[in-house]
Amino acid sequence: xxxxxxxxxxxxxxxxLSPVVEKTFASGLxxxxxxxxxxxxxxxxxxxxxxxxxxxxxxxxxxxxxxxxEDAIPDTDGDVTVSKTVELPGSIQNTGYRxxxxxxxxxxxxxxxxxxxxxxVALGEQVESxxxxxxxxxxxxxxxxxxxxxxxxxxxxDGR
Amino acid sequence: xxxxxHCNHQSTRNRGQASITVAEAGIGxxxxxxxxxxxxxxxxxxxxxxxxxxxxRYADDTTTLLSNEPPRHQDQTRLAEVTASQEAFDxxxxxxxxxxxxxLPDNVMFRLETQYGSLGYPLPDDVTTGEQTxxxxxxxxxxxxxxx
Amino acid sequence: xxxxxxxxDDDERGQTELPALGIAFLFLTVALLMTxxxxxxxxxxxERDAIERQTAVxxxxxxxxxxxxxTARQNVLNExxxxxxxxxxxxxxxxxxxxxAVRVQVGGETIVERGDVTGGTTVERIVxxxxxxxETLEPTFVDSLxxxxxxRTDAVTLRLDPPPETTIRSVRANNETVLKTxxxxxxxxxxxxxxxxxxxxxxxxxxxMPRGSVEIEYLATETQKSTLTVTVDE
Numbered sequence: 001x002x003x004x005x006x007x008x009x010x011x012x013x014x015x016x017l018s019p020v021v022e023k024t025f026a027s028g029l030x031x032x033x034x035x036x037x038x039x040x041x042x043x044x045x046x047x048x049x050x051x052x053x054x055x056x057x058x059x060x061x062x063x064x065x066x067x068x069x070e071d072a073i074p075d076t077d078g079d080v081t082v083s084k085t086v087e088l089p090g091s092i093q094n095t096g097y098r099x100x101x102x103x104x105x106x107x108x109x110x111x112x113x114x115x116x117x118x119x120x121v122a123l124g125e126q127v128e129s130x131x132x133x134x135x136x137x138x139x140x141x142x143x144x145x146x147x148x149x150x151x152x153x154x155x156x157x158d159g160r
Numbered sequence: 161x162x163x164x165x166h167c168n169h170q171s172t173r174n175r176g177q178a179s180i181t182v183a184e185a186g187i188g189x190x191x192x193x194x195x196x197x198x199x200x201x202x203x204x205x206x207x208x209x210x211x212x213x214x215x216x217r218y219a220d221d222t223t224t225l226l227s228n229e230p231p232r233h234q235d236q237t238r239l240a241e242v243t244a245s246q247e248a249f250d251x252x253x254x255x256x257x258x259x260x261x262x263x264l265p266d267n268v269m270f271r272l273e274t275q276y277g278s279l280g281y282p283l284p285d286d287v288t289t290g291e292q293t294x295x296x297x298x299x300x301x302x303x304x305x306x307x308x
Numbered sequence: 309x310x311x312x313x314x315x316x317d318d319d320e321r322g323q324t325e326l327p328a329l330g331i332a333f334l335f336l337t338v339a340l341l342m343t344x345x346x347x348x349x350x351x352x353x354x355e356r357d358a359i360e361r362q363t364a365v366x367x368x369x370x371x372x373x374x375x376x377x378x379t380a381r382q383n384v385l386n387e388x389x390x391x392x393x394x395x396x397x398x399x400x401x402x403x404x405x406x407x408x409a410v411r412v413q414v415g416g417e418t419i420v421e422r423g424d425v426t427g428g429t430t431v432e433r434i435v436x437x438x439x440x441x442x443e444t445l446e447p448t449f450v451d452s453l454x455x456x457x458x459x460r461t462d463a464v465t466l467r468l469d470p471p472p473e474t475t476i477r478s479v480r481a482n483n484e485t486v487l488k489t490x491x492x493x494x495x496x497x498x499x500x501x502x503x504x505x506x507x508x509x510x511x512x513x514x515x516x517m518p519r520g521s522v523e524i525e526y527l528a529t530e531t532q533k534s535t536l537t538v539t540v541d542e
Binding site (some may be wrong): 179181182184185188189192193195196197199200202203204209210213214217218221222224225228262263264265 | 350351434
Binding site (some may be wrong): 022104117 | 326333337344351354355361365366369404405
């Protein structure tokens with residue numbers, strides 16, 4: 001209202017804290033809260049979900065790959081040449097992975113041990129697999145040979 | 161602190177004490193609730209993939225069984241018979257519809273399409289279906305199944 | 309004076325701000341915990357058990373394949389061969405891990421179970437179960453020297469034992485001559501017939517053919533629709 005000398009007003013103050021200190025204190029508390037919550041989340045919750053999601057992705061990738069390998073093997077007699085392309089995720093948890101076919105086992109190899117999976121692929125009696133491994137991304141499944149002796153092989157597709 | 165003016169004090173009261181902090185906290189909570197709803201409502205359930213997979217298996221098995229069944233009259237299999245000609249289709253379609261209904265479980269409905277016509281139930285719009293197409297010497301037969 | 313009053317207004321608001329801050333933090337923490345719980349629920353809903361499903365489907369495909377030990381044809385199980393699956397060959401022949409619990413049922417009855425199956429993924433396949441029985445028929449020829457076999461069959465054993473004055477010259481199955489001779493047929497013959505339609509056997513004979521001259525033994529197959537259920541629990 002009418003100008004009073006601020007200094008005089010300040011000297012006469014008997015409050016506990018000034019608003020400036022109040023607000024500073026409040027923002028300090030808020031920053032402390034946010035950083036501690038962030039720390040808790042990023043330290044505990046997020047990595048747990050990250051690895052759980054990666055496990056799920058690797059499980060689905062492996063199941064898809066195994067199903068496609070089984071479907072690619074034809075029933076017909078005679079000499080066949082089959083080439084089937086499957087699109088798989090390029091990387092899991094930002095790291096590349098490899099698919100290995102060995103005998104009747106299709107395995108997914110990954111630096112994180114929890115993400116690694118293995119499953120059995122039903123090839124049938126006359127079909128053998130050429131041992132080999134491919135990286136993720138586009139994978140080509142090749143089946144060649146005649147009825148008595150077919151070989152199924154995985155190769156890297158074009159692109160990544 | 162004892163120096164209070166009633167006039168000013170009352171106008172303070174009428175202005176309301178809602179602290180800005182509470183409003184900010186309210187917005188924060190709304191944001192978090194929004195994220196919560198995204199997690200609970202936005203995730204697709206497992207049913208669709210599993211259902212479709214199972215229905216595809218049913219369709220595959222049904223067409224396999226039909227393909228290997230002896231026919232009623234001349235042609236090689238029941239399915240080949242129905243795709244032989246328009247008259248053959250008209251003649252055989254009821255029996256074939258009964259046969260497909262007998263093969264499939266009770267809660268599964270079907271629609272079978274050939275180049276001469278379709279038999280079965282009309283296909284609803286928004287259901288998960290499984291399907292299988294079979295090649296007979298006379299043409300293609302397409303079977304679609306869904307849960308009732 | 310009025311300056312002081314202004315400070316007083318702020319003064320009263322300022323003092324209540326800290327507890328309000330505390331309560332706000334509390335609400336935010338509760339909301340955050342709810343969000344994390346919802347994320348956990350969402351994750352569990354998204355669980356697909358992909359490997360379980362792939363194993364179950366793969367095993368079911370192997371079991372109904374025409375080359376499988378328990379099938380007579382594709383998708384047709386041989387009832388007498390159902391005992392061919394046992395827990396031991398689940399790993400060897402069908403390639404299952406020893407950690408996976410598996411249960412295979414036909415028509416609701418468990419034919420093999422390994423491990424503890426509680427839940428897991430289930431795949432159902434539609435199959436026919438075929439049971440075979442040998443049936444014998446001794447026809448009495450009334451109107452004509454022919455007999456229609458009541459079932460479609462592909463394996464028939466024919467025993468011809470005509471009375472001495474009768475000569476059976478030929479036997480026809482539908483329109484095809486299967487046995488023919490000028491001197492007279494007698495003895496046991498195995499016939500291979502077509503399953504595509506029911507067979508009528510026609511006999512061409514000179515002389516009476518009483519009951520007992522012809523004995524037909526055939527393999528009657530009965531098929532029944534059923535389901536093969538494979539459950540895998542990891």
